[in-house]
Amino acid sequence: MMRVGFVGTENSHVKHFIRFLNLDQRHPGYRAVALSGGRGEHNADLAEYGGLDVIVDEPSELVGHIDAAIVCNRDGGLHRPATEPLLRAGIPVLVDKPLATTVTDARAMLDQAEESGSTLVSASALRFVPEIAEFTSGAADRGELRHLHVAGPADPDSEYAGLFFYGIHHVETALEILGNPVVRPGDVTVQAERHGDLVRASTTIDGRMVTFTFVTPSDGGQAPFHATAVHTRGALAHNLTLGPDYNAATLDHFVTAIGQGRAPLSPEQLLTPVAILSAIAEQV
Structure with missing residues (x-):
């Protein structure tokens, strides 16, 4: 046991x-x-x-x-x-x-x-949601991936280590879709800025442009997790659903x-x- x-x-x-x-x-x-x-x-x-x-x-x-x-x-x-x-x-x-x-x-x-x-x-549990397979299984038919965007809730002022509490979901989702490439700390280059309840960030991962939108949850609810992949011959967009x-x-x-x-x-x-x-x- x-x-x-x-x-x-x-x-x-x-x-x-x-x-x-x-x-x-x-x-x-x-x-x-x-x-x-x-x-x-x-x-x-x-x-x-x-x-x-x-x-x-x-x-x-x-x-x-x-x-x-x-x-x-x-x-x-x-x-x-x-x-x-x-x-x-x-x-x-x-x-x-x-x-x-x-x-x-x-x-x-x-x-x-x-x-x-x-x-x-x-x-992150988002690595295992069904929609992730749709981003990876038919990628070849859509051509080369040019831009990946992941959005969802995260609060930079959270008492639980700021963006890390929910924002790690965004980053791990992107990495899972990209095939889990390695980015060494010394090679990370990002541009990030805060606009009210939004944080927007961009970087390059394994030669692909990746952007993130972190939306601070409100009393009325929170933004869904969402991913959009833009390829040379197509695009795919999905909410990422976490079941019970x-x-x-x-x-x-x-x-x-x-x-x-x-x-x-x-x-x-x-x-x-x-x-x-x-x-x-x-x-x-």
Whole structure:
């Protein structure tokens, strides 16, 4: 039995993951067993909901109780200190977007995973929505991709590390459509500007022009995630829809990685979205 523990339990995604594992039993041989963050009311409710037996104060105290971990802090700036002791113990870890909010933190986490031989996975759920396949499967018929645009909600003033809370979805979507090219931090060149509730940014990724629009959510709702790809012989535009169980694909991704003993993306590919979004955030 693979025992799974959770960090960052304030995030609603934790309850989703517990349901998938313990109530729906979507992954036989895997079970949610432990929470960090102390014995507050919220963790007590989660433990009762999923039948979890262990609650600890600090992420490091999960070691010995679990075989895999999912880190879900809303503030990605907390991911490095939460993840490093788990990786050091050789525990495979899923970091529920973003991997980190600085290149320095991301590199440190990736280096720790390599040193200990543990599997480190991170992914936006938008990588797995059905519309992404439409952008990639028929691309050859549309000719060379000239311009990719991804739009959606993100608040540069969010208490959860600004643009990183939702904006990482935009960047990972673009990278998934482009085939996950590597962009090294020193090679990132972006132009970004803020206009009221909008942030617009442009860059070049693997020789293709890529632009992003981040729209601050309002009390009345938020902009949908959307992608437009302009090719030499055609174009494709789609809203990107997250279904009610959108986190299930991310968990599937993690379980597959554990089974294979390696992350689907290389360390350089995992670092790339952090490098790009950091460069954008620095300008706004």
